[in-house]
Each structure stands twice: as C-alpha cells, then as structure tokens.
Amino acid sequence: MAALLIMAALIGGVASAAAEPAAPPPGGNLWEQYKTNFITVDGRIIDFYQEQGSHSEGQGYGLILAVTNGDKQAFDTIWRWTKSNLRVRHDSLFAWYWGKRNTGAWDVVDYNTATDGDILIAFGLLKAYQKWGGEEYRTEALKTVADLRTRMAVDWHGRTVLLPSYYGFGVSAGIVLNPSYIVFPAYRLFAAFDDRGFWEKLYHDGYYVISKSYFGTNPLPPDWIVMYESGVDIFREKGSLFGFDAVRVILYLAQEKTRQFEKGTAWMFDQFQRTGELPLWVDLDKNSLAIAGANAGIYASFAAAARSLGKTDVAAKLAEQGRKCLDGEKGQNYYSFSLYLLGTSGALEVKD
Secondary structure, three states: OOOOOOOOEEEEEEEOOOOOOOOOOOOOOOHHHHHHHHHHHOOEEEHHHHOOOEEHHHHHHHHHHHHHOOHHHHHHHHHHHHHHHOOOOOOOOOEEEEOOOOOOOOOEEEOOOOOHHHHHHHHHHHHHHHHHHOHHHEEEEEEHHHHHHHHEHHHHHHOEEEEOOOOOOEOOOEEEEOHHOOOOOHHHHHHHHHOOHHHHHHHHHHHHHHHHOOOEEEEEOOOEEEEEEEEEEEEEHOOOOEEEOOOOHHHHHOOOOOOOOHHHHHHHHHHHHHHOOEEOOOOOOOOOEOOOOEEEEEEEHHHHHHHHHOHHHHHHHHHHHHHHHHHHHOOOOOHHHHHHHHHHHHOOOOOO
C-alpha cells in the first residue's frame, strides 16, 4: 500500500498497535493522508483515542473509503486483515474490538458484535463488487447480510429493528437501540442483493424509529434510545447527548430523499452562522451546548445535510470549517477523519 508510514511490528502474523500518527505528506490528498495516519501495512485501522485498538466499524469505514477512492490494493489489504482477525465467531458477524489484552498480547478483546460495524463491512464489500466485480466480495458480504437478518433482527410490536449487538442492551419492558446504527443507504443496497421485503421493511421501520427519536427544544436525536411498547425515550443510562454517535443519523439521512431532520439541523445551521462554530455536543435534557467546538466529522455531516436541503452556501462554509478542524486534529482522530471523508466524498451514495 502506498504511503503507509504507520508501520507495526508483525507478531505471529498480526500487527501490533504500537504506532504513532504520522504527519500528513506535503501535498498529499486526503485519502493518502488517511492511509498514512490510520492504516497499518497489513490493513488495520487504528483508533489512537482508544488505546490504539481497532473496531469493526473502523474497518468498515476503511473499506468504503477505499472503494470510493478506487484503491483496490488498500481495499484488499483492509479486507484480509478484517476477515482474518475479526471474523472469528461461530457466525459471519465480526468481533467488534481488537486491541491489547491484559496479557500484553494483541488480539480480539471483545467477541461481541457491533451491528454498525457488520453493516458497514458488508456495505463496503457490496460496493466493491459493484465497482470491480469479484465474486468473493459479494459472497462474503451476503454471509454477513444473512446473519444480520436472521440473528440480529427482532420484531418490536410490529416494527422490525436490528439489535445493536449480539447480546446486551436489553432493559425491562424495552430494548435499547443506537439510532446511528440505522444505516439507510446500506439497507437500500442490501435490498438489491438479499431479501428485498425484509430490508425494505427494515428501512421504513427505521424511518419510524428515527421519527420518534427527536428530543429537546431544538429536536435532535440522542446517541442512545430505549423503545418501550408505549413509545421511545432517551436511554439516559448512557447520557442525554446528541453527540459523537448521533451525528451519524444526520449523515445517513442526508443520503436519503427526506427532510425529516430539517428542524434540528436548521437550528444548528443558525448556531453556526451566528457564532462561526458548531458545538461538540448538545444536551437534549438540559438544552445546553458544549463549550468545545465540533470536530471535522461533525462539520462534514452537517455540510452533507445542508447540501441535501439545498443550502449550498451553508454547506460550503461548513465543509470549509471542517477542513480547518481536520488540519488541527493532526491525524489523531480516525473517527472524525472517517466521517469527514464520508460526508464530503459521496462515499455513501447508492443508486436505486
């Protein structure tokens, strides 16, 4: 892989996480910078903010961005690492967290799944199949898609949803969901390859869930919700913020033919135009804002929303501010960089 400056020592064929982010190459494009800063020579995407571990979500982002940039070599390297190191369960879902264990060895730390990671990996594989062909991409994607459908879906009073992980997140009389795990563009693509009726219902029921998941004076979705028979509420055991997770709801909805998110985003656009900044988070119970400013990924997500609503001037200014933040993050924040690229590159687009 070109420009891979994060080199990790190979221990038993698996890369160690002992790495430091490199400085972006002079004049290099953003994808080359992303590879330089976050992707090891053997295809692992490093999260420097979480003990240099790796997540199924991050591997999925890497696959999607590699396809978008036409980088088949990077895609295949990321996929080989992902398949070898994270598809180690009894099914075709992926262990969500790989990192340094208490023994000092680098390996899977948590064998539970993260549904967004499974969705993103399968989405990346199917986009690769559409771009380059290759039956393995399609076959491997559909194994995961089938297990998402058969192992992760539940019917909740007539609505079909995917659980956030293989186990956990149940509460008395309800189920806990992460709204940002509803990846609408992926559902549309899965419907073209798998059980169309199932994925179309999941898509439309996802809209229903999101429509019930806006809170606060200027309504925005929280990072986590709990669904009861009587309705939806903020899952306050995980806080009451519109924050790092929930911003992806805005990003994913921006790819769809909807204005469902317009009211809350209009307020955020107004905040930006008055102050020149977006907040890092919004407390939906207290109707308060973070003092700290948003990261690059948040700006790019709202830029995508502005574009979808026809607010091209606001979109351009948000994207410009996001680019400045990206420079300030100095290649440390893989999550923010990933969302920035997803929000500014058309990586999530799916043709009907």
